[in-house]
Amino acid sequence: MKMFSRLIIRALALLVCVLFAEPLLAQQAPIKIGVGEALSGGLAGGGKAALLTYQIWQEEINARGGLLGRKVEFVYYDDQSNPATVPGIYSKLLDIDKVDLVISGYATVPVVAAMPVIIAHKKTFLAYYALDANAQFKYDRYFTMQPSGPNPQSAFSAGYFNLAASITPKPQTIAIVGADAEFGQIAMAGAREHAKENGFKIVYDQSYPPATVDFTSIVRSIKVLNPDLVYIASYPPDSAGMLRAIYEVGLTAKLLGGGFVGLQFAALKQQFGYQLNNVICFDYYAPEPTMKFAGVDEFLVKYRARAVAAGVDVLGLYIPPYAYAQMQILEQTVKAVGGFDDAKMAEHLHKTTFKTIVGDIKFGRYGEWESPRIITVQYQNIKGNDVQQFIESGKQVILDPPQFKSGTLRVPFTPTKQ
Amino acid sequence: MNTIEPTVPTWATSRSRVARRYLIPLTASVLIVLFGFALLDWISYEYAYLAIYTILQYVVLATAWNILGGYAGYVNFGVAGFFALGIYTSVVNYKTLQLPLPVIIIIAGIVAGIVGLGMGYLTLRLRGVFFSIATLAFAVVLNTVFNNWHFVGGARGVPVLRPDAPLFFGTYPRYLFGVLLVLAVAAVLIARAVEYSWLGRGLAAIRDDELAAECSGVPALRLKLMATTISGALMGMAGAPFPYYITYIDPASAFSLTIAVNTVAMPVIGGMTTWIGPVIGAVMLGSLQQITTVTISSALSLMLVGVLLVVFVALAPRGIVGVVKTLRERWA
């Protein structure tokens, strides 16, 4: 009898616990943020850096008590830099893993591939770097961290062409080359517009399949035409291949580069080192005296301490600052809305100016930035292949726009011997 | 007094033969489709429809491939080419007329069928092995052509937004599932009809010994052309809804080696001589892959396909159907 009553008491106690624990447990359920990130393949240099940044932010916010009192968790899959995997990944995140929030992977091509699934689920999508990805969809819940401004296609190469126009005597001819993929095509279209506006004659205008590895015939075809300007829009593997071919064939031009994705990563800076001298490239942040934001230096110190151990980009100049800012924006939005309602989040994102470690950010039409902040840099004074030299200023000299200008243009580009 | 009369078994009378050959399969098909539509009410898990879509798609592909591969013995490695023809017909439609899906499936079938006829005309005179290599070449040439055709996206690819589903289905994944269910049933019925017809018997004769068949009066080239056309048309039809399923299509995913290997592996594993082999292979291998992709990893599920293909082709070349038959004979 005694045993029986003990049993009853135990059962009652269990019942009480369950009844009270249920709401408690619901509060403890973590907030899941879903992302398909490039952890292997051509874009992995950026994807892995982004993931490390998200993890740093996750630890910080969980130490502060979480978001809305709940711990934050990332659910991520490797998209292998292959856009074909992206729809499946986001379907899985939304339908099976049932994540609360979704953000995009890194780069135009994966972002565009994700859009149909995101639009079908009507989610608010805080995307990362993507060039003019929303132009074909005009989705009102899309927001991007890429500081392209209201006219992305044109703004992307504007700096390069401003520099070209400033050269005397005025350049006459230009060769435009890029990958036959979303990013390459959009960048090249913008370059063509600018070339026409400036009166440069386009003597070469070709795109190559994304999987091309041998660029010698392309570079040679450009070389025989002897153009004054060469505009290249490529992803990391092709940027590397193109630079190798440029050195192998010996191509020179007054201005060379513009749309090389990948030179912003530490890995390629280390691989090419001094060979980057006088190459022109776009960027979003450079450690120059003219570009100081509150909070970014402290963040970079924290990031760099972990980057070496994690085997990711040791400089952390290109992806991490903006990825951290992306999380700051997400945090502020979720707190302001008090939840994850997509419509409310989109409304808040449209009307607010956010304070982040890369300055103030306000989104405008179609989720692009209200005003552009793409900078055009030239690599100068690079010696050898030591990657640490890029931490100092004076190696990635900002030449455009004028408010960030920190040096003078050096013309022409010739393959550096060493 | 019992007179000894030759008895005619009941199943051989013409009435019951009609029943066996037509009525039973047709009623079974209608019942399957109705059951499938009923599932739309019971299963509310959207992802399940997309998973089943993949399996049904492989039923169509495996069945189509088997008409040429299993019945006639001509291995077609150009599956991806026909599948992609269907895909890109659909993409052209998406960018221009936006006709409804069932219409575009028929059109894709016609396009793929005509191309199949043409390809067959060029290559079917070749010995078996050379035919297979030529089909591979055909797929790669087609791949290069689509890579360069900018209207359908070229290498850049095309994101595809799903339109609204017809009212009966509710969501688009359900619609895709319904369409593919009907297509799969139709494909199996066609394969069955081919198998039991004079076409099927001719193909079987070709498979066993083409020279002997020709000597006995089988018009080998004509039959092979018919088989290639039907096979190609069905593969094209399977490709037409694919852009709406995957929502981002580029030549690399249209010409995926995974689809080609699966389409060959499923009939090999299921059994190549009859219509039910590809169905068994598609359902088993397809389900296995869906489960491993979601639970373990997609790379491992691909490895599984390769290993199963090699093991079955080496040890059990008649597939599961063959194994079942052997077991039945042993226990009979």
Place this chain on the structure above:
Amino acid sequence: MVNPELLFNALLTGLFLGGFYAAVSVGITIAFGMLDIVNIAHPAFIMLGAFVEFYLNSNFGIDPLLASLIAIPPAFLVGRLLYKIYYYAFERHGEESLQGLAFFFGILFIVEVGLLLVFGVDYRFVEADYIRKTIEFGYISLPLRLVVPMIVGLAMVAAIYFFTSRTFLGRAILAVSQDPGALRFVGGNPMRVKEIAFGLSIATAVVAGALLIIIQPVEPSLGREYIGRVFAICVLGGMTSLGGTVLASIIVGITEALTTTFGGPSWAPAVAFGLLIFALVVRPQGIFGR
């Protein structure tokens, strides 16, 4: 007006590539041309070789050509083993064509996915002194990363030529394709001869892999581009003829280089396959074929 510098360099590049393609295809000439085994997985073994050499180069600093020499004995054994399996499963029963094709298709897939699982989708390349050097004569440039593979490739084909024409075993390989019965008469064992020949075929694949990774960075699915090329070259060259293989390789190499330079790189993959279809339809016995 075609620029002569461009044209000449394209022809040169095509020549270099041709030597390399000869190395890639000679294995198929042996396996398919002489032994009638449709080893459609040959390119996968090339990739396997390339990754083995990458591994040895990046972890131990071994030169890729040296690494390929190290890889030859295991490759030879793998080839012999693979032939034994093929023989017991298919050849014995006389059901070579359909089942054999499917078998090797499966092997192709397994090797490629295996490489993907171990190495991932990233491009890998090797480091060696001669890879970045280019010799310049006026406007002719000879990049060593193309010249070295051509020389080594042609040397390998020449070695196999001498093997098949001067040694008993080599001549036995030629004989087994024409008349296995007659071979038995003169004391050869057809099965053992075929086994060694297939082992040799796979060994050439791993050497070709080293040449490939010297020319360009590799990733596991690259092998697919080579399936059509090797069979095109084998068919164009007349199946059993080594000289035909070399000539066909050079033709394919030059056509591809010209297409890439003047038509654009996006059309290059179709060249080999287009030539293959053309060859199969118009002259199936190839240039040197009987």
